[in-house]
Amino acid sequence: MNEDISENIVSFLQKALPLISSAVILFLAYIPVSMPILNNVRPDLGLICIYFWILHRPDLFNLVSIVLLGLWDMTISSALPGSGLFAYLTLYVLLYNTQRFFNAKPFVVIWYGFMALSLVVLLIKWLVVSIYYGQFLPLSMLMFGYLIGAALYPLVSAVLAFIQNKLIQDEGL
Amino acid sequence: MKRRRSLFLHLNQLKLLAKKFALVILFVASLILMLLNKNQSLILDQASGAAVKFAAPVVDVLVVPAKLLSYGYDYFSELKRIKSDNRILRAENKKLRLLQDKYKALEIENKLLAELLNYVPLPAADFVSAHVVAEENNAFAHSMVAYIGDSVVEKGDVVLSDNGVIGRVDKIADAYAKIILITDINSKIPVMVEKTRVRGVLSGDNTMVPKLIFVPLDAQVNVGDRIVTSGVSGVFPAGLPVGQVAAVSKNEIKVKPFTALEKLEYVKIVRYGLGGLIKQQEDGNE
Numbered sequence: 001m002n003e004d005i006s007e008n009i010v011s012f013l014q015k016a017l018p019l020i021s022s023a024v025i026l027f028l029a030y031i032p033v034s035m036p037i038l039n040n041v042r043p044d045l046g047l048i049c050i051y052f053w054i055l056h057r058p059d060l061f062n063l064v065s066i067v068l069l070g071l072w073d074m075t076i077s078s079a080l081p082g083s084g085l086f087a088y089l090t091l092y093v094l095l096y097n098t099q100r101f102f103n104a105k106p107f108v109v110i111w112y113g114f115m116a117l118s119l120v121v122l123l124i125k126w127l128v129v130s131i132y133y134g135q136f137l138p139l140s141m142l143m144f145g146y147l148i149g150a151a152l153y154p155l156v157s158a159v160l161a162f163i164q165n166k167l168i169q170d171e172g173l
Numbered sequence: 174m175k176r177r178r179s180l181f182l183h184l185n186q187l188k189l190l191a192k193k194f195a196l197v198i199l200f201v202a203s204l205i206l207m208l209l210n211k212n213q214s215l216i217l218d219q220a221s222g223a224a225v226k227f228a229a230p231v232v233d234v235l236v237v238p239a240k241l242l243s244y245g246y247d248y249f250s251e252l253k254r255i256k257s258d259n260r261i262l263r264a265e266n267k268k269l270r271l272l273q274d275k276y277k278a279l280e281i282e283n284k285l286l287a288e289l290l291n292y293v294p295l296p297a298a299d300f301v302s303a304h305v306v307a308e309e310n311n312a313f314a315h316s317m318v319a320y321i322g323d324s325v326v327e328k329g330d331v332v333l334s335d336n337g338v339i340g341r342v343d344k345i346a347d348a349y350a351k352i353i354l355i356t357d358i359n360s361k362i363p364v365m366v367e368k369t370r371v372r373g374v375l376s377g378d379n380t381m382v383p384k385l386i387f388v389p390l391d392a393q394v395n396v397g398d399r400i401v402t403s404g405v406s407g408v409f410p411a412g413l414p415v416g417q418v419a420a421v422s423k424n425e426i427k428v429k430p431f432t433a434l435e436k437l438e439y440v441k442i443v444r445y446g447l448g449g450l451i452k453q454q455e456d457g458n459e
Contacts, residue, residue: 027231030307030308030309030318031307031308032305032306032307032308032317032437032438041310041311042308042309042310042311044311063195063196063199067199070203074206076229076307076309076318077309077313077314078309078314078315078316078343078351078353078357078359079309079311079313079314080207080210080313080314081206081207081209081210082202082203082204082205082206082207082209082210083203083207083313085199085202085203085206086200086203086204086207089196089199089200089203092196093196125313126312126313128207129313132207133358135358135378137312137313137358137378137379138312138378138379138380139312141311141312141379141380142311142312145311145312
């Protein structure tokens, strides 16, 4: 009986690992560091996590996970409430329609895919928030953030791949 | 039996419909959240405050390993500069001692003149030194979260660094305060040019150099002019240093803050007890 409960807990935690790891990584972007470039332009690590998990484990990371991650982002970010969630949903829609293209493709193609999709997502978010405030937000900061995010993709995806391969065990295997 | 089956069918159809339109509903929900913010919704404000209460300690823990690495790097890089810094500081100290004498004499003179004029001084300020635990600087927001412990801090309190104003307290959640920086798009501070006393509003635009708006067309503003708070609206007391005019063009005046906002480890949250427009707004909401 006790074994069943502990097995269930472990199984639940494993299923929740993509969301938990994404939430932790999302927070890393808010840590103060003594590097002027990183401190001035913070990348959106949430986009990397969503992109990775939807491509690799869509069974464990679905629309509900995206909504929870969007709400989680809203708790600490001072950006317009709902704008983060809007961006994550946009990425989900884009990925949903292009997912087949990335199947069994080499890492470089997946990386380029992230660069292309995250650029579209960030530009849409930038446009929506700019319309809300009635003035254009600084595009240069957005682009720097985007480039840093694109450069960090291999590193973050390596961490997520480690979690996927070592910590998540598939049922029935 | 038939009735039950039809009810079940209805529920299934509803579920399918909800699944089909879940995305649309969520997109609409995110847009509604944005619009709620425009109306400064009290519910959203309270929910956000509660969320900060929960999220800030998590960041506080996550920050430890990164801080250790950062301190290590800073320690060794600072060792190199110690000798030259020491020489500069000695020279600076000499100058400051002279200035201190002047300041003391001026303070006495000012007190005497104030007594002669029956001048009512501003209330004395209390301050709290707070440790920065999280930062957000990107195209969408400029803010930070600071640990205040059990100190009494209120929404709207002024946040200063050693060099001048850096922002104001936006939300308080237990031992943490969310601070909106002067570079944030939601920040508007009444300021004036120190030399000419020309008034304006320092408006953040999410760049590192906020702009000066509502300045009279015929006003003389030059690059290098010091910008200080004007005290209008009663949130910030007059005369606090903010920045320096960095660029003047036909359409806009850019101001570079005196403080490098990306390098702050500690901030000073000052309570002047003025309240001003923010207090009035809160009273209005109640």
